[in-house]
Amino acid sequence: MLSRFRSQPLLTYVSVAATALGLSSCEMLEFSPNDHRSPDDKQALTQKNLTTLLAKPLPANDTLRFVYTGDSQRFYDDAEALVKSVNQQKGVQFMLVAGDISDFGLAREMWWVDDQLRKLTIPYLTVIGNHDQVGNGRKAYGEVFGPLNYSFVYGDTKFIMTDTNGREYNFNGRIPDMPWVRQQLQDNTVRRHVIISHVPPQDEDFDPAVRDAYVTALRADPRLVFEMNGHRHDFSIGQPFNDGVTYVNSYAFEKRQYLIVTMWGDKEFRLKKVPF
């Protein structure tokens, strides 16, 4: 009896039980919920999804069509339903999630969202939200998804994804990163620009010290089709600064609706609301 127990330490027993439950004990072995490290298959998802997207390039002058949504935070059941609906859409090239992927800024939450969204037949891309920065969330987002500011060109359009969650930086006057944003907007090699971030500039969570610089830079960009946000959990479209620049806000996952955005010509676009 004695020797049998000596040769079967309890950790082995637990890991056998865990394997029986279909778990990887490595992922369960948690040092802190704030641990930002991520397993290989849930790392650098932005880069991986961009590689998938760019493997199917959109010919010049072809109509661009993507799904626009945001705020997946703790709406895993809604995410499941959204994926089923989006997978039935024809002619959609990718999906954008406008931040607040997680609710508590924990890596595991980002994995759970990816568990659903990786079932999409199209790649998806994200931008960081304020909830994704709570605690050690900024590092977790960086590990699971990738850079907080990045851009990519698809078809005739440059998508500029930027961190506008100024309140999470105590309004330090450096968010969004205006030198980076201006540099991106100055790219005149692409026909159209779209800029996407989580917190809209007219929101109280946008750094008031950077608002004018941001709005002015957008107004000055002749290639900008519109600016897109999440954060408010509901759809809106308008020109809050009455300067000719259109701002579009996404539905949150919980609203059980998303947008299909179609773009053509120089700045032509159409938004279609899809309930699911």
Add this chain to the structure above:
Amino acid sequence: MGLKRRLLLGLLASIWVALPVQAQTDAQPSAGPFFLTLHFAGGTGLVALGGGYRVAHQRLEPEVLVGYLPAKLAGRAAAVITLKTTYIPFSPRLGQSRWEVSPVAAGGWLSYTTGQQYFLTNNSAGRYRSGYYWWSSAVRVGAFVGPRLTHLGHPSTPRPSRQTLYAELGTNDLYLVSALTNRSLKLPDILTLGGGLKGSW
């Protein structure tokens, strides 16, 4: 949700049902001895050191742990201070051996993670309006169940030593809230694994 609910109810039931049946075993002192703990993972740091004092006729092990979370794992190095209690409903001796096995011990913990990036409350962070975030990013509470194996020292000594090896499957409040509000999250998604050694001499 079914499996999760059943396991949670089972955990609660095992605690409440077992309490009144506490065997007032003959030679068991009602409290003591002090013990030291070396704990690994389970959400309370890479490793944690601490100790406690056995009470309730050897059924409860309240303890304090101080864990270390290296910068490599969470941006900046942090300490995780944990108040924890383990309830051991039964711990039968293996025949005439010096070994005891507890198939299910259960317990709960409350931890505080140090560091500027974790706020104690939404308001103490100083940058949010009231109610902006409803939870504390520094404080976690959790629950666990797991088996234990204990080796008893020779009974002829006045204070027999005992060493316990244990493992714990648990979860924390934020994972639990996520699972309870989404049927698509399964129990394995929210489980965490930890374990350690306890000893008294």
